Amino acid sequence: MGLDDRGDDGGSFVAVRRISQGLDRTNTCHTASDEVVAGSTAWLGRSLSCVCVQRKAGDSRPSFDLTPAQEDCLQRLQNRLDIAYDGSIPEHQEALRALWKAAFPEEELRDLISEQWKEMGWQGKDPSTDFRGGGFISLENLLYLASNFPKSFQDLLQKQEGERAMWEYPFAVAGVNITFMLIQMLDLEAVKPRTFVGATFLKFLSENESAFDLLYCITFKLMDHKWLAMHASYMDFNAVMKSTRRQLERELLQDGVTRLEDLPSYSLLTR
Numbered sequence: 001m002g003l004d005d006r007g008d009d010g011g012s013f014v015a016v017r018r019i020s021q022g023l024d025r026t027n028t029c030h031t032a033s034d035e036v037v038a039g040s041t042a043w044l045g046r047s048l049s050c051v052c053v054q055r056k057a058g059d060s061r062p063s064f065d066l067t068p069a070q071e072d073c074l075q076r077l078q079n080r081l082d083i084a085y086d087g088s089i090p091e092h093q094e095a096l097r098a099l100w101k102a103a104f105p106e107e108e109l110r111d112l113i114s115e116q117w118k119e120m121g122w123q124g125k126d127p128s129t130d131f132r133g134g135g136f137i138s139l140e141n142l143l144y145l146a147s148n149f150p151k152s153f154q155d156l157l158q159k160q161e162g163e164r165a166m167w168e169y170p171f172a173v174a175g176v177n178i179t180f181m182l183i184q185m186l187d188l189e190a191v192k193p194r195t196f197v198g199a200t201f202l203k204f205l206s207e208n209e210s211a212f213d214l215l216y217c218i219t220f221k222l223m224d225h226k227w228l229a230m231h232a233s234y235m236d237f238n239a240v241m242k243s244t245r246r247q248l249e250r251e252l253l254q255d256g257v258t259r260l261e262d263l264p265s266y267s268l269l270t271r
Contacts, residue, residue, distance in 0.1 A: 064198075066192050066202065070203075081188060085139060087112065092139075102147070131176065145213075149270065150271065157171045178220055182216060
């Protein structure tokens with residue numbers, strides 16, 4: 001595949017041309033836009049009793065109070081968000097090598113800075129420059145996808161499903177964009193949730209400390225599903241991401257969704 005630099009209103013990224021198909025806290029989480037999103041209020045009664053919603057006088061937005069356990073879970077996730085990718089840290093280097101091995105197990109990576117990275121959809125030969133938008137957690141997200149849903153990981157990487165465009169979205173850079181989009185959608189940098197979607201996610205996070213990583217996997221597959229349905233090409237990437245976010249918000253607020261595995265888009269994932 002050939003690579004070309006392209007830009008749009010959402011910033012520059014690499015379009016991939018298809019040539020052929022081919023802080024330490026005790027863990028109380030269970031292992032396993034500032035807009036208020038319109039949706040059914042039934043979520044308040046479906047096991048979200050530990051998240052109390054109030055409306056402050058003169059403020060149209062709801063205010064959500066968290067339990068100490070949920071505050072701890074949110075803080076732990078926020079600590080992950082604060083970690084920037086640092087190529088001088090051995091653990092970060094090993095994580096990057098692990099990503100390469102998961103993507104191309106039969107091809108040896110010659111160096112951490114290499115033209116080979118473009119095969120995965122990074123903008124240049126040094127992936128660390130692309131992690132600035134999502135931090136180290138965006139690398140962790142990709143590794144979680146590779147480890148837990150290896151078939152979906154390879155399908156997304158190799159663009160193996162559906163009728164693909166001549167100019168495809170770059171896998172790796174798209175992954176970083178998805179991490180960033182989820183952080184914004186869930187308002188994760190706030191002290192406590194300010195949207196129904198954010199409060200709903202905190203409920204899931206308190207029951208599964210890997211909830212953010214799992215939601216990332218669901219979102220990546222949903223984005224690719226939207227890409228195919230919209231017959232998108234590289235100039236449509238922002239529109240596809242917006243459509244993906246809207247559907248994800250709707251699904252999170254659907255009646256009967258008590259865990260991320262209940263989301264309709266979860267069924268898109270394959271192991």
